[in-house]
Amino acid sequence: MSITLQKSKVAKQSSIQITGSKSESNRLLLLQALYPSIVLNNISNSDDSQLMTKALASSSDVIDIHHAGTAMRFLTAFLAVQEGKEVVITGSKRMKERPMQILVEALQDLGADISYVENDGFPPLKIVGKKLNKKKVSLKANVSSQYISALLLIASKLENGLELTLEGEITSVPYINMTLSLLDQIGVESSFTENVITVKPKVDALKSTNLTVESDWSSASYYFSIAAISDIGTQITLSSYKENSLQGDSVLVDIYKQFGVVSTFKDNTITLKKVEAHKNTLSLDLKNAPDIAQTITVTCFALGMPCDLIGLHTLKIKETDRLVALKTEIEKLGGSVNITEKSLHLSASTAIKNMVSIATYNDHRMAMAFAPLALKTNIIIEAAGVVSKSYPTFWDDLKSIGFEITK
Numbered sequence: 001m002s003i004t005l006q007k008s009k010v011a012k013q014s015s016i017q018i019t020g021s022k023s024e025s026n027r028l029l030l031l032q033a034l035y036p037s038i039v040l041n042n043i044s045n046s047d048d049s050q051l052m053t054k055a056l057a058s059s060s061d062v063i064d065i066h067h068a069g070t071a072m073r074f075l076t077a078f079l080a081v082q083e084g085k086e087v088v089i090t091g092s093k094r095m096k097e098r099p100m101q102i103l104v105e106a107l108q109d110l111g112a113d114i115s116y117v118e119n120d121g122f123p124p125l126k127i128v129g130k131k132l133n134k135k136k137v138s139l140k141a142n143v144s145s146q147y148i149s150a151l152l153l154i155a156s157k158l159e160n161g162l163e164l165t166l167e168g169e170i171t172s173v174p175y176i177n178m179t180l181s182l183l184d185q186i187g188v189e190s191s192f193t194e195n196v197i198t199v200k201p202k203v204d205a206l207k208s209t210n211l212t213v214e215s216d217w218s219s220a221s222y223y224f225s226i227a228a229i230s231d232i233g234t235q236i237t238l239s240s241y242k243e244n245s246l247q248g249d250s251v252l253v254d255i256y257k258q259f260g261v262v263s264t265f266k267d268n269t270i271t272l273k274k275v276e277a278h279k280n281t282l283s284l285d286l287k288n289a290p291d292i293a294q295t296i297t298v299t300c301f302a303l304g305m306p307c308d309l310i311g312l313h314t315l316k317i318k319e320t321d322r323l324v325a326l327k328t329e330i331e332k333l334g335g336s337v338n339i340t341e342k343s344l345h346l347s348a349s350t351a352i353k354n355m356v357s358i359a360t361y362n363d364h365r366m367a368m369a370f371a372p373l374a375l376k377t378n379i380i381i382e383a384a385g386v387v388s389k390s391y392p393t394f395w396d397d398l399k400s401i402g403f404e405i406t407k
């Protein structure tokens, strides 16, 4: 269903509670399935984490993971080691276009029994769970870090542990480090030196079993954008966040300084305050934080600020081709965007067209990234329910800080 966001102004001071990181939650839910003594707090309320929970508990021989890419990748590795289970894992039309070959081949090299049900290299997959006893495998690291995290998550349950050699440039590195840090929190030992990651098998008791997920930084990005576009003095407090986050998207704190957003941490909250900004152009490499590319592009567009973003090679294989989607929608609003396979250039713009209807392409981040433009103009967001993939209460939360939204 489409919604209309009337031109709005946010309250001078407001606060928002966001639930746990989808990335951390999906890792920890898988680890909890492997190590049932783990107790989790502040798990994400996203559709993707709910699908993950349901899939891990499923006794059905078909699992439909809809649009949840991370869950698709992590569950493929998980199911490959469930001895005696035979499952077909499938997903939405788009999921059937998101590549799996690098992960499937790595698992097959370790001894897994996985075959393609429709198109080679893509879901659905038929997985016959078995014991994997090989230890060493190499895989390409420049397409998606999710393949690497998937292997690392099951590694401590393999008889001899795992030694992964990463080939080529490593993309989305903070997500790999997040996986290793969470393993460390439960007491699984690992090392990551140059392009080799090793994980030891876990035989003794876990180090810690009670874990609290930090709230989602990708969800927080939309409030950084709102703060950046708001009047000087506007303050938004978000909880529960830490200064030393496992989530790479916490780089927002540094990036948004350039838009005049100052962040202060206190007692598990972060307060964003808009101050005067002096920057009038932006250049960033986002290979470590691909999920905030849409947010940043739209912030720049709202402020009439040109930007050059590089390191965007993973955007084409996400929920939609995010580079094409950004170009198409920003140009409907009157902007000018040039894209390559891995970069985006936004030209300086002046007027933003009124009452444009933004298509969202089954991509939650298209809907959420464009919403802050309502601080500048009236805007329509199509299929607004897509936000539930990562942030089901997004529209209610925007209303609570002053956005006027009608159906």
Ligand SMILES: O=C(O)C1=C[C@@H](OP(=O)(O)O)[C@@H](O)[C@H](O)C1
Pocket (backbone or CB within 6 Å): 022, 023, 024, 070, 143, 144, 145, 146, 149, 171, 172, 175, 290, 291, 314
């Ligand atoms: O491991 C994860 O939780 C994720 C890794 C990233 O994917 P890529 O490594 O494919 O860029 C990111 O875009 C995705 O939203 C979540």
Ligand SMILES: C=C(OP(=O)(O)O)C(=O)O
Pocket (backbone or CB within 6 Å): 067, 068, 069, 070, 071, 291, 318, 319, 365, 390
């Ligand atoms: C890319 C994303 O998710 P996934 O790959 O898990 O579908 C995302 O949330 O932006």
